[in-house]
Amino acid sequence: MVKIGIECHLQLNTRSKIFCGCSTKQVDDPNSNVCEVCCGFPGSKPVLNKEAFEKALKIATALNCKINKKTFFSRKSYFYPDLPKNFQITQYDFPIGINGSFSGVKIKRIHLEEDPGALIHKTSYCLVDYNRSGIPLVEIVTEPDFKDPKEVREFLKKLITDLSYLDVYDKKSEFALKADLNVSTTGAKVEIKNVTGLKDIEDALSYEIERQQKDAPKSNETRGWNSDKGITFLQRVKESEDDYGYITETDLPVIEISDNLVNKIKKDVPELSEEKTSRFTLQYQLRESDAKVLSSNKKLAHLFEEVAKKVDPDIAAKWIIRDLSNQLNYHKKTLDEANVKPGDMIDLLKLFEDKKITDNTAKEVMIKIITEKNFSPLKYIETNNLIMKSDTSQIEEWCKKAIEESSDAVESYKNGNEKSLNFLVGKIMELSNKTANPDVARKILVKFIKK
Amino acid sequence: MRAKDYINGVKSGKISAIKTVKSILDEIKKINKDYNYFNNITDELALELAEKIEKNPKGRLAGLPVSIKDDICVKGVETTCSSNILRGYKPIFNATVVKKLVDEGAVIIGKTNQDAFGFGSFNINTDYKVPRNPLGKTRVTGGSSGGAAGFTALTEFPHVAIGESTGGSIAAPCSFCGVQGLTPTYGAVSRYGLIDYANSLDKIGAIGKCLDDVELVFDVIRGHDNKDSTSLNEELSNNNEVKTIGLIKETLDIDPKIKDLILKKLNELGIEYEKVSLPLTSKYSLASYYIIAMAEASTNLSKYCGMRYGQEEKLDLPYNEYFSDVRTKYFNKEAKRRIILGTFTRMAGYRDAFYLKAMKVRTLIINEYKKAFRRYDLLVSPSMPIIAPKFSEVDKLTPAENYMMDIMTVGPNLAGLPHLSLNAGVYNKMPVGIMFTGDHLNEKKLFSVGKKYGV
Ligand SMILES: [Zn+2]
Numbered sequence: 001m002v003k004i005g006i007e008c009h010l011q012l013n014t015r016s017k018i019f020c021g022c023s024t025k026q027v028d029d030p031n032s033n034v035c036e037v038c039c040g041f042p043g044s045k046p047v048l049n050k051e052a053f054e055k056a057l058k059i060a061t062a063l064n065c066k067i068n069k070k071t072f073f074s075r076k077s078y079f080y081p082d083l084p085k086n087f088q089i090t091q092y093d094f095p096i097g098i099n100g101s102f103s104g105v106k107i108k109r110i111h112l113e114e115d116p117g118a119l120i121h122k123t124s125y126c127l128v129d130y131n132r133s134g135i136p137l138v139e140i141v142t143e144p145d146f147k148d149p150k151e152v153r154e155f156l157k158k159l160i161t162d163l164s165y166l167d168v169y170d171k172k173s174e175f176a177l178k179a180d181l182n183v184s185t186t187g188a189k190v191e192i193k194n195v196t197g198l199k200d201i202e203d204a205l206s207y208e209i210e211r212q213q214k215d216a217p218k219s220n221e222t223r224g225w226n227s228d229k230g231i232t233f234l235q236r237v238k239e240s241e242d243d244y245g246y247i248t249e250t251d252l253p254v255i256e257i258s259d260n261l262v263n264k265i266k267k268d269v270p271e272l273s274e275e276k277t278s279r280f281t282l283q284y285q286l287r288e289s290d291a292k293v294l295s296s297n298k299k300l301a302h303l304f305e306e307v308a309k310k311v312d313p314d315i316a317a318k319w320i321i322r323d324l325s326n327q328l329n330y331h332k333k334t335l336d337e338a339n340v341k342p343g344d345m346i347d348l349l350k351l352f353e354d355k356k357i358t359d360n361t362a363k364e365v366m367i368k369i370i371t372e373k374n375f376s377p378l379k380y381i382e383t384n385n386l387i388m389k390s391d392t393s394q395i396e397e398w399c400k401k402a403i404e405e406s407s408d409a410v411e412s413y414k415n416g417n418e419k420s421l422n423f424l425v426g427k428i429m430e431l432s433n434k435t436a437n438p439d440v441a442r443k444i445l446v447k448f449i450k451k
Numbered sequence: 452m453r454a455k456d457y458i459n460g461v462k463s464g465k466i467s468a469i470k471t472v473k474s475i476l477d478e479i480k481k482i483n484k485d486y487n488y489f490n491n492i493t494d495e496l497a498l499e500l501a502e503k504i505e506k507n508p509k510g511r512l513a514g515l516p517v518s519i520k521d522d523i524c525v526k527g528v529e530t531t532c533s534s535n536i537l538r539g540y541k542p543i544f545n546a547t548v549v550k551k552l553v554d555e556g557a558v559i560i561g562k563t564n565q566d567a568f569g570f571g572s573f574n575i576n577t578d579y580k581v582p583r584n585p586l587g588k589t590r591v592t593g594g595s596s597g598g599a600a601g602f603t604a605l606t607e608f609p610h611v612a613i614g615e616s617t618g619g620s621i622a623a624p625c626s627f628c629g630v631q632g633l634t635p636t637y638g639a640v641s642r643y644g645l646i647d648y649a650n651s652l653d654k655i656g657a658i659g660k661c662l663d664d665v666e667l668v669f670d671v672i673r674g675h676d677n678k679d680s681t682s683l684n685e686e687l688s689n690n691n692e693v694k695t696i697g698l699i700k701e702t703l704d705i706d707p708k709i710k711d712l713i714l715k716k717l718n719e720l721g722i723e724y725e726k727v728s729l730p731l732t733s734k735y736s737l738a739s740y741y742i743i744a745m746a747e748a749s750t751n752l753s754k755y756c757g758m759r760y761g762q763e764e765k766l767d768l769p770y771n772e773y774f775s776d777v778r779t780k781y782f783n784k785e786a787k788r789r790i791i792l793g794t795f796t797r798m799a800g801y802r803d804a805f806y807l808k809a810m811k812v813r814t815l816i817i818n819e820y821k822k823a824f825r826r827y828d829l830l831v832s833p834s835m836p837i838i839a840p841k842f843s844e845v846d847k848l849t850p851a852e853n854y855m856m857d858i859m860t861v862g863p864n865l866a867g868l869p870h871l872s873l874n875a876g877v878y879n880k881m882p883v884g885i886m887f888t889g890d891h892l893n894e895k896k897l898f899s900v901g902k903k904y905g906v
Pocket of ligand 1: 033035036
């Protein structure tokens with residue numbers, strides 16, 4: 001039987017580091033976002049960043065954890081060059097939250113800790129960059145409730161989505177998501193350390209399960225993951241549990257978490273993706289798959305709801321999921337980077353809904369919304385005379401011209417090939433700069449050709 | 452000269468701060484040849500500060516020479532905690548106390564000798580030359596703030612020493628050298644910039660020839676600091692009335708001559724006192740103290756590994772062997788002993804029996820003190836069970852006997868209680884200290900009782 005448990009580390013999106021005032025912004029210059037505290041210089045002392053603490057508390061609340069009334073920090077001792085004090089300030093005895101559940105998986109504990117620095121390996125030597133040192137992380141530990149790698153991936157995907165709803169996590173951070181994976185199948189327990197990213201996590205688990213099923217491990221071991229080769233490799237056999245000699249970090253006082261604070265934070269927890277999906281299906285009558293796509297991205301969901309206030313939700317959903325998302329992907333932009341304003345989308349889709357512009361025009365304008373700065377859909381449509389034309393005599397002109405120029409398609413249609421009509425309609429769209437009402441054009445075409 | 456009179460002299464222009472500072476720097480150099488009180492004399496910084504004061508004599512400590520124990524960071528000044536492993540280390544920031552002192556016009560004259568990292572009661576565990584007692588060169592100064600107390604006793608110039616106590620490192624040398632020393636309530640003085648021995652126990656305090664000097668400087672260095680999360684955000688208690696004193700029964704089982712001296716001194720006060728028993732404190736404070744202090748110390752010393760600052764070696768080994776190499780070479784025997792013992796007490800399987808149990812005992816001891824303070828304004832005991840021993844006597848002591856020296860002082864240190872060691876007289880030509888302990892933030896009671904002696 002396959003049993004998988006995970007310990008994932010996520011970077012909180014705070015402005016400053018967990019125990020000092022240094023910025024968490026990514027910078028290229030190594031060892032530039034550092035001070036005596038995050039470099040562990042003798043005499044320096046940590047001061048807890050309140051924002052980091054409250055964000056961790058928010059996560060614990062959202063993941064339905066029991067909140068410990070008193071929580072404190074501990075020192076986890078081990079020697080490593082990227083660890084400035086040779087101990088990490090983390091939580092051990094009373095973490096912020098315990099015994100939670102999320103998406104059907106039991107959460108063992110959630111705690112707050114500091115990130116070490118980063119080693120930069122060169123051919124014959126190694127450098128250390130402490131810019132990351134002191135970046136706030138939350139560690140979320142699950143029970144071994146997963147039975148296959150796909151479940152893990154789905155769980156993490158949902159977790160990440162919800163954390164962005166909580167405004168505690170930034171998917172784009174360099175660090176993204178790192179996890180230690182505990183896998184046992186038929187033999188001893190194996191831990192795969194430090195796997196980064198959803199895809200690698202799933203791949204590492206799949207590989208490891210297959211490997212164990214061929215050759216059951218006889219003793220507990222720690223393995224690493226080689227992403228390039230797609231294999232796990234033995235790091236060391238574990239004879240006993242690691243011993244980090246935890247003691248209390250007495251530079252930081254015990255934190256009492258009042259019911260008031262918990263209630264205040266609970267109120268701050270917004271609607272998460274699961275609730276949002278079911279609300280979208282009820283309130284807007286969306287298909288569940290569409291509701292899921294929209295809910296899986298905080299900003300997309302927000303945009304949809306803004307647009308749906310003024311435009312038929314069906315049209316809003318279809319255009320946001322299909323066209324907007326596709327074009328964003330195609331142009332390799334995020335919603336933020338493209339700076340898509342709900343107002344522009346409303347202007348555009350309203351015209352479409354009222355049959356004032358054609359599907360083709362709408363698509364063209366959508367691309368401009370994504371790619372052009374200071375773009376106004378209304379102005380553009382007006383200047384370029386893109387309002388749909390349903391005037392029969394005008395369309396008849398275009399039809400005649402299309403038939404003249406495409407005798408092959410006309411022949412083919414006469415021989416019973418319905419698709420050829422689409423070609424002719426396309427021709428008319430070309431001739432009309434996408435403004436001809438395609439329904440009217442179709443009818444006139446049929447009438448003309450039958451004559 | 453009392454610091455206050457000197458400062459007034461500087462402010463009124465009757466005394467030259469520059470001249471005084473120059474003379475005291477000369478004196479230090481002379482004294483240091485025999486007594487080894489200073490690890491580092493900061494001529495340049497001192498003269499720069501003195502000149503500033505001479506031009507603009509301002510601040511509560513205008514022109515006052517102040518020495519700083521070597522475990523407190525002074526920006527740009529070599530700060531080693533008397534350990535070889537930190538040789539050459541110049542902090543990039545000032546400790547909060549240093550900043551406060553300089554802001555009030557103090558002149559930093561140098562870094563004083565101590566047991567390396569504060570590990571010791573005699574100041575013999577220094578990686579510099581061992582300081583000698585000002586009243587007899589064959590005897591120890593006491594530790595770990597030995598340089599601070601020794602120089603305070605010997606100099607005739609106005610001067611206050613900044614010391615630090617984890618388990619008795621202010622009271623012990625004050626007792627042995629015959630000067631006055633306050634160990635404040637834990638958290639009353641910011642620890643920012645104090646190089647940690649044991650974070651939950653370390654307290655910065657002041658040592659002076661007279662109590663007035665101590666009070667003056669304590670008033671400057673105390674107060675809340677955002678950079679130290681354990682710094683208290685509470686004012687001192689204004690109640691300075693001492694009506695009853697509890698004499699700790701268990702601390703009197705010592706040389707009867709020392710005991711008599713303490714009782715005589717206590718009688719001088721004319722304040723009612725009675726014997727009080729603190730059985731838990733007497734029995735368990737030493738064990739509990741050493742377990743907690745060493746557990747914390749063993750993690751604090753991890754950062755010294757030949758990377759980033761301090762001593763380093765040629766880097767041609769894997770990192771873990773390199774770290775071991777540096778640590779083996781530059782930590783002294785007592786530091787190694789405390790790292791090993793401290794690490795042992797927090798390892799799985801021992802953590803419950805030692806570290807966690809010691810933490811529980813600590814709470815019980817605090818409660819025992821709190822109970823006593825419901826009845827007594829202050830508690831009193833000898834500061835040390837003996838007078839300053841000779842080096843030859845100390846050499847014969849086992850580590851456990853060494854640790855026993857702290858029997859009087861570990862209790863209040865463990866409980867974070869303010870305590871004041873005052874000179875009670877002389878026995879065998881050597882000073883004897885009497886120690887008053889107050890409830891948290893009751894420093895004013897300590898000063899008011901001390902002033903009755905006129906020290
Ligand atoms: Zn920093």
